[in-house]
Amino acid sequence: MDVSIIIPTYNRLWCLSKAIESCRNTQCQSEIIVVDDGSTDGTWKWLQAQEDVIAIWQPNQGQTWAINRGTLMAKGQYIRFLDSDDILCDGTIDKQFQTAIATEATLVYSRVDSMEYESGRITECPEPPLWDDFLAIQLGETYGSHFLGMLFHRDLVEKVPRRPDFAYREDRMFLLEVGLLNPKLAHVSGCAGYWVKHEQQMQGNYRGMKATATNWQHLNIYKRILSELYQRGELTSRRRKAACKVLWPLAHWIALRHPEEACEVAEWIYQLDPDFRPPELGLLGQMYKQLGFRATERVLSIRRNFLRQLGRYPKTPKPHQFSV
Template identity: 45%
Template sequence: MTDISVVIPTYNRLWALPQAVESCRCAGAKVEIVVVDDGSTDGTWDWLQTQRDIVAIRTDNWGKDWAVETALRTARGEFVRFLDSDDWLCRDANARQLALARESAVDLIVAGYEDYDDKSGTRKVNAWEDCDDFIAQQLGEGWSSHYSAFLFRRNLIEGIPHRQDFALRDDRLFVLEVAMRKPRLAVYREPAFVHRRHAGERLQRTTGFKRDLGYWTHISIYRKTLGLLEQRGELTPRRKRAAIGMLWPNVRSFARAYPNEAAEVVDWIRGLDPDFVPPVRPALAFAYKMLGFAMTERLLAFRALPQ
């Protein structure tokens, strides 16, 4: 039986993919490496044909979400991990997290990770922060890590897709949906993977309309999640506060281009928490009160007032 399936979607990243793949290989666990080449034109598919221990799948260039879903239909592991092709796993993370999962009989192993900067060569460890409410943590209470550091039991994530409608923030929604299933979890106290910061393209690095769409996608995910929690009677004040704290900077950023739409979200936030006080300077809070959120944000955009 396969212990772990590592799902790696990739597109024109042959410069990084071999390191990602090599990091998945380890003793102490039967690891299936599923790489979906999403229509690369840089020789990725030819390289994959030389790797005998990889399940290689070739698809048209429909994007990360479809690539991941294609991989999951093939994956056979008891546990699943998701890894971007420009990142890599820490040594023995697969085997050690698997051992912890078996020892603890849990559904999910969480962990922190390392940041690596290509330009400077510096590393920073982002250690896991404990929290007694996993949903509140994933909504924004404290720091919630990255899902590539997590090892998911396969039956925990059955029926939770990477949703194309939220593609710019698909992993955030995925983990929120996992959290709402209230998994039994254990903490792996070492970094589990290395997140590479580089000058190349990444989904989360956007500009212009796509950047604004990213803000709106984030807002939409939170509105959807909080609506579901409210339906279940699980939207506690603590979870509201966590979500609002995460939403506010996205709303402010979104307001630079779309103040009216952002103002609607602010009204929704105030409906969630009538006592909400915007974390801004008193003068700006006064302007919100007297002029309204949308007008104030328009003035800030046009006059470049200090914020």
């Protein structure tokens, strides 16, 4: 078997057929493995009628467990992961596999664009350049594509199982741990597939305790990875600066509910990069420069509370909303 495509799914019958269809009709020998994580919308019955799909059912345990279950069944020399609401472009599997064989790459990557489910409107992402430091890119230096645009040699996947303890950010943990293995990279130009945006998006619906857990996991991923790089003597200035680009907005979000912990993150950022400059412009940028993180966040908190009393500020902002 050349390529195994692993698709975890839970109550996504409304979009699963498009994801599977985008994996069919390959020239290389491929297998489509779909793991139904205890769906209740008729997914399992529908899957049993798909003769070219290896269907696996399990009680509802979460996407990470489903991915690992599918990986155990995979026979391909190379493996790719696809969420059940996303779509691959025609020819992606063959193009990336052919490139992998020709270059002996252990990781092949391409651009991933986003698509709005309702309108079908596509937003094109920048074409990634040749990555000379996979970890710097994935830590946050610049656009790092998406795992649906990547083809992994099975040796990488077997060494880096997906982690249920980082379930809300396990894709980020996976890519960073893959980076620690120093994979041999190859690039295939063009769009590999579409990250489909819709109202049921998991990360878009993280609120309250889930939102807090999501960002706690994100922070601890960076602590683990940067600690490992430091111990190896591989925490370069470039990687430090890349990490700070992600840790800074994360500190903002943490400050909404846990200001002391947020200040600790801010202090860590300046330890990683003493030359760090907050990216905010205008008055807010001047406040961080003149007052510092702690005092600025205190002012912003007062402002948020005032707006909340006026009914003009959301009670439970999403993790990616760094509104002031």
